[in-house]
Amino acid sequence: MATRSAGTGILVTLVTFVIATVGLLVLAVWQYSAQQTSKKQLDALNERLASIASNADLESDEAKSLRKAASAAGQPLVPYMIQLNAAMNGQITGTQQPMFEEKELLGILKELQVTDGSTLNAELKLRRTNDTQTKIDELAKRIDDLKAAFAAAEERAAQDGKSGELLAQAQEKLSQLEQATTAYRDDSASVRKTMEEAKSNLDEHLSKVKNEAGAEIQSLKDSTSTLQTALGEAQKKLSQFEAPGENPALLVDGKVLESGGSDALVFLDIGNKQRVRPGMTFEVFDSAEQIASADQNHMRGKASIQIMKAGDDTSTARIIRSTPGQPVLRGNIIANAVYSPNHRYRFLVHGKFDLDTDNRSTQGETDALRNRIAQWGGVLSDQDRITGDLDFIVLGTPPRRPMALQPNAPEAEVAAFQETNAACDLYEKILAEATAAKIPVLNWNRFQSLTGMTD
Numbered sequence: 001m002a003t004r005s006a007g008t009g010i011l012v013t014l015v016t017f018v019i020a021t022v023g024l025l026v027l028a029v030w031q032y033s034a035q036q037t038s039k040k041q042l043d044a045l046n047e048r049l050a051s052i053a054s055n056a057d058l059e060s061d062e063a064k065s066l067r068k069a070a071s072a073a074g075q076p077l078v079p080y081m082i083q084l085n086a087a088m089n090g091q092i093t094g095t096q097q098p099m100f101e102e103k104e105l106l107g108i109l110k111e112l113q114v115t116d117g118s119t120l121n122a123e124l125k126l127r128r129t130n131d132t133q134t135k136i137d138e139l140a141k142r143i144d145d146l147k148a149a150f151a152a153a154e155e156r157a158a159q160d161g162k163s164g165e166l167l168a169q170a171q172e173k174l175s176q177l178e179q180a181t182t183a184y185r186d187d188s189a190s191v192r193k194t195m196e197e198a199k200s201n202l203d204e205h206l207s208k209v210k211n212e213a214g215a216e217i218q219s220l221k222d223s224t225s226t227l228q229t230a231l232g233e234a235q236k237k238l239s240q241f242e243a244p245g246e247n248p249a250l251l252v253d254g255k256v257l258e259s260g261g262s263d264a265l266v267f268l269d270i271g272n273k274q275r276v277r278p279g280m281t282f283e284v285f286d287s288a289e290q291i292a293s294a295d296q297n298h299m300r301g302k303a304s305i306q307i308m309k310a311g312d313d314t315s316t317a318r319i320i321r322s323t324p325g326q327p328v329l330r331g332n333i334i335a336n337a338v339y340s341p342n343h344r345y346r347f348l349v350h351g352k353f354d355l356d357t358d359n360r361s362t363q364g365e366t367d368a369l370r371n372r373i374a375q376w377g378g379v380l381s382d383q384d385r386i387t388g389d390l391d392f393i394v395l396g397t398p399p400r401r402p403m404a405l406q407p408n409a410p411e412a413e414v415a416a417f418q419e420t421n422a423a424c425d426l427y428e429k430i431l432a433e434a435t436a437a438k439i440p441v442l443n444w445n446r447f448q449s450l451t452g453m454t455d
Contacts, residue, residue: 219429222385251291253282253339256332257314265318266328271311274341275377280307281320282334291335300448302326305334337392337447338378346389347373348381350430351396353444361397369394369447384426386433393434393441399423 057063070080254270266284270276283301285291290301304321305328319328338345349370352361370380373394381390402420405413434441 251335251337252288252333253336253341254334256284256328256330256334258330259328259332265308265316266305268307268315268317268334269313270341271313271315273312275339276307276310276315277375277377278307278310280336280339280376281305282307282317282336282339284328284332284334286332288333291333301335303328336376337442338373338376340377343391344377344379345391346379346381347392347394348384348386348390348430349373349394349396350384351399351427353396355444366396384430386430386437386439388437390434390439393430393439394447395427395431395441395443397444399427 066081070076073080075083254268254274256266257269258267260266268276282305283291284303284305285301300321302323303319303326305317306320307315307317309316322328338347349366351366352363353365353369354361355365355368374380381387386393399420401424402417405417409417431441
């Protein structure tokens with residue numbers, strides 16, 4: 001039994017040894033295979049590193065400086081160098097693409113005569129130095145030439161002093177000739193300017209005369225047309241166009257039906273059907289003949305009345321002005337130059353008026369007079385000239401002719417002078433044409449005496 005147990009132990013030991021040996025063999029084979037793979041990878045890495053840089057290159061000062069800059073930028077060396085190359089390409093060519101192929105670069109270096117023992121930077125510095133020296137040499141040569149020319153000129157001047165005198169005399173005569181030419185040119189320009197101004201003034205004067213003649217012709221045509229129209233209607237309206245003193249009955253607008261005395265109400269025989277409106281005023285006369293007398297002597301009637309209320313054919317008025325000892329009585333007549341029971345008079349109002357007797361004629365007072373005529377039923381002409389359909393002309397204060405101007409009067413005074421003269425001419429023209437056409441002309445006093453307007 002003991003012998004059998006010993007043989008079994010040896011067998012187990014032998015099997016264990018064999019298994020361990022096989023395991024070690026397998027491990028050795030695996031390690032060898034791994035070592036070979038690592039060696040190949042190391043050789044490949046060394047080959048790639050050699051294609052980028054040698055150990056000497058990597059240990060150079062420039063490489064160390066680049067590695068330090070790449071480390072500061074937080075990048076590996078190769079990406080950092082690629083970035084630097086792209087930036088340099090951008091600065092030189094404007095693009096970050098590679099600048100040149102190798103063949104093209106070699107051709108450019110050859111064309112620039114960059115030898116193997118030189119660099120592009122050194123060649124450029126040399127060329128700049130050569131160009132600068134060339135320019136310096138050229139300037140020096142020009143200076144030498146100028147010095148030589150100046151010396152020759154001095155020598156000729158020293159040798160021929162008489163020529164210098166002749167030259168000075170010639171220059172003096174030339175200067176005198178230039179001065180004479182300049183004076184002649186200035187005189188010619190002055191004469192030309194004077195002639196042009198005279199021509200311009202003559203043209204302006206001729207144009208002004210032509211315009212004035214045209215305006216005068218047109219004015220004569222208008223006056224002729226006006227007179228013809230007036231003459232054509234003269235027979236129909238002769239009684240209305242004659243002076244009020246010749247036909248005073250034409251200005252009688254109504255009669256007093258009843259009166260209660262100087263301060264009482266007055267009842268009239270005209271009303272709404274005759275276009276009577278509250279606010280209208282009338283002058284009261286004893287007879288129609290007194291109307292003519294008041295017109296000719298610039299006096300008013302014995303009283304002034306104002307319409308308070310209007311019925312169909314009658315109206316009620318109040319006395320707003322009366323004359324002591326001359327009461328308003330039944331049968332008295334009333335008149336207003338603007339108003340007519342059966343006709344709407346047409347008026348031309350021209351000039352400025354002094355309604356408030358403050359010795360100042362203003363456009364505002366003229367507008368007030370025009371408004372009053374329109375309110376009382378009169379028709380205002382929209383033309384500032386005589387036409388054949390006018391019944392009355394109402395003229396404002398005659399404008400005064402201005403005094404003669406001084407020869408050097410300013411432009412504003414000349415314009416005012418011309419404007420005032422034109423206003424005087426128009427006023428006189430309207431008055432003359434109205435007189436010729438026998439159209440009654442009323443100034444402010446006459447208008448007051450025939451309308452009942454109060455101060």
